[in-house]
Amino acid sequence: xxxxxxxxxxxERVAALTATQRQATxxxxxxxxxxxxxxxxxxxxxxxxxxxxHLSMSFRVSLPKLLVTMIRERGSFDRAADRLARxxxxxxxxxxxxxxxxxxxxxxxxxxxxxxxxxxxxxxxHGLDLTEGLGLPATATTPQLEVVLRTIESRNRMAYFxxxxxxxxxxxxxxxxxxxxxxxxxxxxxxxxxxxxxxxTVHDHRGA
Numbered sequence: 109x110x111x112x113x114x115x116x117x118x119x120e121r122v123a124a125l126t127a128t129q130r131q132a133t134x135x136x137x138x139x140x141x142x143x144x145x146x147x148x149x150x151x152x153x154x155x156x157x158x159x160x161x162h163l164s165m166s167f168r169v170s171l172p173k174l175l176v177t178m179i180r181e182r183g184s185f186d187r188a189a190d191r192l193a194r195x196x197x198x199x200x201x202x203x204x205x206x207x208x209x210x211x212x213x214x215x216x217x218x219x220x221x222x223x224x225x226x227x228x229x230x231x232x233x234h235g236l237d238l239t240e241g242l243g244l245p246a247t248a249t250t251p252q253l254e255v256v257l258r259t260i261e262s263r264n265r266m267a268y269f270x271x272x273x274x275x276x277x278x279x280x281x282x283x284x285x286x287x288x289x290x291x292x293x294x295x296x297x298x299x300x301x302x303x304x305x306x307x308x309t310v311h312d313h314r315g316a
Contacts, residue, residue, distance in 0.1 A: 119224065123216065125252050126228045130213045132247035133163065133235050137206050140242075145202055149241035150307045154193065156238065157205070161196035162189060163234055164208035166217040168196070185220050229256045233305050236298065240307070246298050250283060253297040257285045260304045269306035276310050278303060 137160055149159045169192055181187035196205070219226050232252045239246050248256075257280065260266060266273075277288040280297040287304070295303075295313055302308040 122224045122228050122255075123214065125249075125255065126224070126231055127213050128249065129228070129231045129235055129247065129252055130209060133231070133238065134206060134210045134213070136235075136238060136244065136247060137202075137209070142202075144242060147242060150237040150302075151234065151241075153190075154237075155197065156242070157197035157202065158193045159234060159238055160202070160205045160209065161200065162193040163231070164205055164212070165189065165192055165196070167212040167215055168208050225255065225259055228252070229259050232256050233301065233307075236302060237307070240302065248298060248301075250297065253301055254283050254285065256301050257283070257287075257297060257304070260301075261285075261287055266304055269304065271304050271306050272309070273303075274310045278310075 137156070140156065145156050147156055148154070149156055151159055151162075154162070174188060174192070177188040177191055178185060181191060216224060217227055218224055219230060232248050233256065235247050238244075260269075273288040273290070275290040277286060277290050277292045278300045279286045279292050279294045280300050281294050283297050285297065285300070286292075287300075293310060293313060299308065299313065303310060303313075
């Protein structure tokens, strides 16, 4: 699955994995109650509605609008994305937000400074924000989780997420992946992703 010295995935494989994740996310969103729609996710400060607005933002918000919002947020994409997600969650209905994601299952996009692999990782991690926040079974597949883990490692994304291994080495129990130095903590790939993306900590699992 991984090829070339850059360890990039081939385009068709990325597209297929991304579409699978988006389909799964749409299915989860469609099955939620109105109460669950307002519940918090693992993405700090965001409800399910906010997260749905964010996941569909790239298909609804024009580049000029995004740039204007970024200027208002002093050049920060993250703050602009937060502002737009909260605004759209407050002004758009759940049917409209879900439709925006459903209608773009196979639409390609890349985050600023990133590529299609980053887009896949974005969808998978936010999918975990959704299911973990609601206590639902994860929709991410083993191949998707492997892409996320190897991308975080090869592109040094731990710093972006503020992840701290606290002197531990993390080893996935269900795929061939290990990161860090020190005492080994063996966890499912999903749990490793949550730690490396700052959604959980090593301390959450020590002694478990």
